[in-house]
Amino acid sequence: MPSSDWDDLTTDISWVTFAGDGVEVSPTRMASDGFFQPTPRFQETFPSLSHLLGLARVTVVKRNNDKYLLFGWTDLTGRSLGWQCLPPEPPTNLENVFPDHALILSCFGGIRERWHEPQSSWLLNLNHALTLKGISDGFNGWDDYYLDICKEDNISPPVNPAEYRTFAVEANGNCTMYHHVSGQILMFAHDHNFKYVRKLPGCPDYTLYTINNCPDFRAWVETL
Secondary structure: OOOHHHHHHHHHOHHHOOOOOOEEEOOOEEHHHOOOOOOHHHHHHOHHHHHHHHOOEEEEEEEOOEEEEEEEEEOOOOOEEEEEEOOOOOHHHOOOOOHHHHHHHHHOOOEEEEEOOOOOOOOOOEEEEOOOOOOEEOOOOOHHHHHHHHHHOOOOOOOOHHHEEEEEEEOOOOEEEEEOOOOEEEEEOOOOOOOOEEEOOOOOOOOEEEEOOEOEHHHHHHHO
């Protein structure tokens, strides 16, 4: 019998499954039953995320050859909400990943979809966030556009796209990335009306932004 979280996910996000998919849904259990096993370093580095995931209920879903973990919670109105996540990654897959991101992925595989998400969430309209497969070099394909706009505006680009890694991508192409050494967070937003970002000094409009009170990757995760 499918869990209520699975029902809510597939009702809220219609493209999660397609006709003919083979789907197996496990009974729902608590994350503390072995589905989320943070290391002491994970808990120390990401205390808010650790607490949140530790409170979740988890439903394992197998869809064709893919496996997902539904981390679900109940809001103050009694409605379920949550994240469709990937399983943690083995250490051999994380050798070239930014250390803090690798730490995340060793215990939590990142987010693919959400159901009943708050409208204020930074995950709103994202195709994915934090997953290993979702990491890409530069600005997720906007590198040449950024450099061309800088050239047209007679601006010397203050940021080298090659030094950044995208880890969260919005459906319209906006993306969030971190510096591969420092973890500095930037957002490339060619189309936005966000109130919580500021244009990076020296950059053209609708290119690179900083996020208020979010200087680095750890802050992004913990604020989320």
